[in-house]
Every structure is written in structure tokens, then in C-alpha cells.
Amino acid sequence: MGKGVALSTAEPMGATRWLLRGHSALVYAFFYAPIVVLAFYSFNESQLVGRWSGFSLRWYEAFLQNDNIQSSLWVSVKICAASTVISVVLGTLAALSIERFRWWGQKVFDAVLYLPIIIPDVTMAVMMLVFFGETAELFNVIPGVDLTDGLEKLVLSHVAFNISFVSVVVRARLANLDEAMEEAAADLYASRWQAFRRVTLPQIMPGVLGGALLAVTLSLDDVVVSSFVSAVGATPVSVYVFGMLRKGVSPLINAVSVVILAASMTLVMASLVLERATSSRKR
Amino acid sequence: MDVVVDPGLEHQAERARSRQGFLMGLPAIIYLFVFFVIPLGFVVMYSFATRTRTGRTELAGWNVEAYERLGEAVVRAVAFRSLWIAAVTTLLSLVLAYPLAYFISTRRPATRNMLLVGVMIPFWSNFLIRTYAWRVLLDSDGIFTRIMSGVGLGDGRILFTNNAVILGLVYGYLPFMVLPLYAAIERIDWSLVEGARDLYASGWSAFRRVVWPLSKPGVIAGSILVFVPSFGAYVTPAILGGNKKGLMGSYIVDQFMDARNGPLGSSLSVLVLVVMLMGTLIYFRQGGRSL
Numbered sequence: 001m002g003k004g005v006a007l008s009t010a011e012p013m014g015a016t017r018w019l020l021r022g023h024s025a026l027v028y029a030f031f032y033a034p035i036v037v038l039a040f041y042s043f044n045e046s047q048l049v050g051r052w053s054g055f056s057l058r059w060y061e062a063f064l065q066n067d068n069i070q071s072s073l074w075v076s077v078k079i080c081a082a083s084t085v086i087s088v089v090l091g092t093l094a095a096l097s098i099e100r101f102r103w104w105g106q107k108v109f110d111a112v113l114y115l116p117i118i119i120p121d122v123t124m125a126v127m128m129l130v131f132f133g134e135t136a137e138l139f140n141v142i143p144g145v146d147l148t149d150g151l152e153k154l155v156l157s158h159v160a161f162n163i164s165f166v167s168v169v170v171r172a173r174l175a176n177l178d179e180a181m182e183e184a185a186a187d188l189y190a191s192r193w194q195a196f197r198r199v200t201l202p203q204i205m206p207g208v209l210g211g212a213l214l215a216v217t218l219s220l221d222d223v224v225v226s227s228f229v230s231a232v233g234a235t236p237v238s239v240y241v242f243g244m245l246r247k248g249v250s251p252l253i254n255a256v257s258v259v260i261l262a263a264s265m266t267l268v269m270a271s272l273v274l275e276r277a278t279s280s281r282k283r
Numbered sequence: 284m285d286v287v288v289d290p291g292l293e294h295q296a297e298r299a300r301s302r303q304g305f306l307m308g309l310p311a312i313i314y315l316f317v318f319f320v321i322p323l324g325f326v327v328m329y330s331f332a333t334r335t336r337t338g339r340t341e342l343a344g345w346n347v348e349a350y351e352r353l354g355e356a357v358v359r360a361v362a363f364r365s366l367w368i369a370a371v372t373t374l375l376s377l378v379l380a381y382p383l384a385y386f387i388s389t390r391r392p393a394t395r396n397m398l399l400v401g402v403m404i405p406f407w408s409n410f411l412i413r414t415y416a417w418r419v420l421l422d423s424d425g426i427f428t429r430i431m432s433g434v435g436l437g438d439g440r441i442l443f444t445n446n447a448v449i450l451g452l453v454y455g456y457l458p459f460m461v462l463p464l465y466a467a468i469e470r471i472d473w474s475l476v477e478g479a480r481d482l483y484a485s486g487w488s489a490f491r492r493v494v495w496p497l498s499k500p501g502v503i504a505g506s507i508l509v510f511v512p513s514f515g516a517y518v519t520p521a522i523l524g525g526n527k528k529g530l531m532g533s534y535i536v537d538q539f540m541d542a543r544n545g546p547l548g549s550s551l552s553v554l555v556l557v558v559m560l561m562g563t564l565i566y567f568r569q570g571g572r573s574l
Binding site for chain 2: 011012013016019020021023024027028030031032034035037038041048049050051089090091093094096097098100101102103104105106109112113114115116118119120121122123125126127128129130131134156157159160163167214217220221223224228238241242245246249253254257260261264265268269271272
């Protein structure tokens with residue numbers, strides 16, 4: 001807003017006003033109530049999910065003692081770390097290339113870069129399955145590469161969608177920046193590399209970190225693509241949990257879910273805080 | 284003014300700069316070409332390929348059989364059911380999100396930011412687990428079921444029905460609707476509304492004649508962002524749905540996992556892709572921006 005018109009013009013009066021408030025409160029309740037209920041029941045002592053019989057941490061203990069979940073968590077951490085590092089480097093370079101330069105064919109690249117974001121999970125999963133099915137043998141010819149254990153396939157396909165998300169975040173940051181700073185550095189005889197390292201990079205760092213957090217989140221959350229490319233023995237935690245919860249509800253899954261959700265929410269909040277902290281200075 | 288600018292030199296510098304930009308993007312270009320464009324090409328090729336008796340897909344004997352099968356009654360039923368579910372999900376999300384987006388955009392900036400973060404957190408949090416939370420609520424002795432039967436709305440059991448899938452999809456994708464709506468409503472110049480009111484428009488007609496038309500780009504953007512993933516949804520029906528093969532996403536997965544029919548699964552994927560591309564085109568035509 002900020003057009004000098006009082007907010008009161010926009011806000012309806014009388015009963016409508018209270019209806020609007022009530023409705024909004026209900027929608028927020030809709031967003032958060034299921035999560036709260038899930039968290040609540042994860043501390044339930046009972047074997048039956050829906051019947052409360054007392055507070056207990058037994059399901060969290062069971063979670064810590066479950067070897068399958070632990071090893072799948074470890075798989076996830078590895079995939080997550082590798083795919084985030086690769087996609088942050090590639091995505092940041094892509095963002096710089098599109099925002100700061102003009103070159104032939106750029107529009108096409110820009111369009112292709114958007115596709116992994118909007119493509120439905122299932123289609124992306126099918127693409128990866130078919131692709132690795134046809135080409136795994138070709139890749140295995142390269143010395144040191146072995147796609148049969150699935151870990152590499154998971155990393156490769158996570159990078160394929162994460163590059164785009166990282167570049168969107170970094171581009172948003174770059175678009176808000178003043179190019180004058182870089183030009184000033186150039187005027188002061190900084191080499192291009194110096195200007196980049198001393199001026200551009202520190203300024204886009206919040207965007208890069210935000211993109212990295214987003215990549216970590218998406219990599220941890222992905223179920224569909226991962227379940228299509230993961231092999232036996234290298235199951236990421238999301239796929240493992242998906243398999244478990246298709247069978248039905250159990251207090252153990254509740255506990256695992258709460259841990260995953262807490263991790264995911266922490267990451268989201270961290271990236272939002274990063275974004276706010278940097279964009280508020282600008283506005 | 285005898286400064287001679289050599290146009291050739293300037294041109295050269297410009298070309299060097301453009302080449303530098305291209306080289307910077309090159310790693311990502313190569314990566315996306317190998318691990319996105321080529322896989323996409325394979326799916327398109329598969330959709331025209333032959334299925335052998337053993338269920339393997341042979342890249343030979345090109346035909347359009349897999350596309351002809353899209354017209355079959357079974358496949359059509361799946362497609363229409365998915366379209367219907369996606370449409371209902373979109374409409375429900377719009378009805379829920381519009382008043383909320385309006386409410387958020389008419390708050391003071393500080394409150395507005397907090398309310399937005401409240402929408403963003405579920406937006407990026409683990410989708411699978413959020414869907415599972417509904418499974419717990421809808422279970423036969425879950426809270427939702429007990430409340431519903433307590434109030435007297437049937438026996439309250441909706442788990443494993445299309446209604447449960449719609450509920451889960453609305454829950455999952457509602458933020459996709461709220462955010463573009465908010466962006467559109469927040470941009471509205473409220474002096475126009477004030478003008479309408481000064482000309483004795485009632486609150487309702489000021490909304491209908493001024494606010495609604497101005498917020499339409501947000502309505503369209505949000506609708507597409509909800510419709511497209513709902514149409515191809517896989518996780519939600521798998522957890523909350525009944526007939527696991529009755530919807531597009533699951534039906535495609537089934538073609539690869541159980542039925543071993545690569546060509547049909549691929550032609551279905553191409554269909555989903557076309558729906559997505561059409562949605563995207565409309566989105567950008569309407570002046571939509573990326574989130």
C-alpha cells in the first residue's frame with residue numbers, strides 16, 4: 001500500500017470485518033492444528049495412535065534405536081550435502097550469468113531453468129527413471145563412476161531440480177542490488193575477480209545461503225523423484241518414511257515425523273530470517 | 284572534441300563480456316542439458332516406442348499407440364477424475380485463500396510480515412509429513428473423525444475417499460494460492476476504492492467492481508499454481524486416497540512399477556507436461572511473475 005490512503009478504506013466495516021478476521025483465524029488454525037495434533041500424539045504412551053494414555057518419550061527412544069531409520073538418515077545427509085554444494089555453485093553462476101550479462105540464447109536458458117520448478121514431481125521422477133535406465137551403463141564406463149548403488153543417481157537428480165531453486169533465490173537478491181558498487185570497484189582499478197570477490201559476493205551471500213537452505217530443505221523433503229531412483233541399500237529417509245506411512249499410522253512414525261518436520265521448519269525459518277534481515281535494509 | 288572512439292573496439296569488448304557471461308552459465312547449461320533436457324527427450328521418445336512382451340521398452344518400431352490409448356475408457360476416467368479433483372481443490376483453495384489474502388494485505392506492514400511468515404512456514408515445510416498429519420486426524424479414532432461424528436455429520440469417516448484427497452491437497456497447496464493473491468491485492472491502489480466509495484458505491488459493489496478485477500492476475504496465478512500440482516499429485520492420494528490407481532499421478536507410477544508399460548506411462552507424463560505448459564503460458568500471459 002503506502003499510497004497515502006488510510007487502511008480503513010480497504011478494511012470492510014461492521015459484520016464483514018469480523019467475518020474476515022474469524023475466517024483468517026480459522027485458516028491459520030487449519031494450517032497449524034494438524035501439525036500440533038501430530039506433535040502432541042508423538043508423546044503418547046499408548047500403542048494406539050488416537051487414544052491418549054499418558055506422556056512418554058518411548059517413541060523417540062524407539063526412533064533412536066531403529067537402525068533402518070538411522071541409516072536412511074545418514075543416506076539423506078550425504079545426498080543433501082553433496083547435492084546442495086553442487087547446486088549452489090552451479091545455481092549461483094547461472095544466476096550471475098543471467099542477471100549480469102547478456103548473451104545469445106540466454107532467453108532459452110532462462111526458460112529451461114524454470115522448468116524443474118514447475119514440472120510435477122511425477123513427471124520429473126519418470127524422466128530420471130527412464131534416463132538412468134537407458135544411460136547408466138554409459139556412465140559406468142567413466143572410471144570411478146558407479147551408478148548401481150543409487151547414491152550418485154540420487155545426488156544427480158536432486159541437483160537437477162535444486163539448481164533452479166538456488167538460481168531463483170540468488171537472482172532475486174542480485175536484482176535488488178545496485179550495480180553501481182561493482183562499477184565503482186572497477187573504477188578504482190579492481191580487477192573483475194577482485195570486484196566479484198570483495199563487492200558482489202559479500203552482497204549476494206545472503207541469497208546464496210538462502211538458496212543453500214532451500215536446496216537442503218527440498219533435498220530432504222523429496223519423495224517422488226527419490227523413490228524412483230533410489231536403489232536397495234541407499235534409501236533416503238523421506239522414501240523410507242513414505243514406505244512406512246503408506247502402511248498406516250503408528251506412534252513411531254509420529255515421532256519420526258515430528259523430528260523431520262522440526263528439522264524442516266527450522267531450515268525454513270532460518271532462510272526466512274536470512275531473507276528478512278537482508279531485504280529490510282534495502283526497503 | 285577529438286576523442287575517437289573505435290566502434291570496433293567497443294564491439295569487441297562487448298562480445299568479450301557476453302562470452303564471459305555465457306561461460307559463467309555454461310556449467311549449469313551443460314548440467315541441465317544432460318540431466319534435464321535429455322531425460323525429457325527420453326520420455327518423449329518412450330511415448331512413441333514399442334513395449335515388448337516382457338514389459339521392456341524398445342526404442343524402435345515408432346508408433347502412436349500409447350497416445351491412442353489415452354482415449355481408452357479406463358485412462359479417460361482417470362484423467363477426468365484427476366481433472367475434477369484438481370478443479371475442486373483449486374476452487375476450495377480460492378474460497379479459503381482470498382479472504383485471508385485480503386485480510387493480510389490490509390494489515391500494518393509489521394503485522395503483515397508476521398502473517399506472511401505464518402503462511403510461508405507450512406509452504407516450505409515437509410509436504411509428506413504434513414499430509415501424514417491428516418492421516419492421523421482422519422484415522423477411525425482420529426480427532427477429526429470423532430469431532431465430525433460428534434457434531435452429527437455422518438460417521439465422520441472420510442479417509443480413503445476422494446474427499447480426503449481433496450482435503451489433503453487443499454491443505455498442501457493452499458499457500459500457493461495465498462501468496463500470489465496477496466501479491467496482487469497488496470499492489471492495489473486503494474484510492475480507487477476510496478473514489479468508488481465517494482461515488483456512493485456500497486462496500487460490496489466497490490469490491491466487485493474495483494478490487495476483484497484488479498486482483499484477477501493473482502486469482503489466475505494462484506489457481507494455476509494449485510491446479511497443476513494437484514492434477515499430477517502422487518503423495519497425497521497414496522496416503523489419504525482410496526483407490527490408489529484412480530488418479531493420474533498414481534496411474535503413471537503404476538505404469539512403470541507394476542504394469543511395466545513404459546510407453547503408456549510416458550505418454551501420460553507428456554500429457555501432464557502439456558497441462559503444465561499450458562498453465563504456465565496462461566500464467567505468464569497474465570503477467571505472472573515467479574514466486
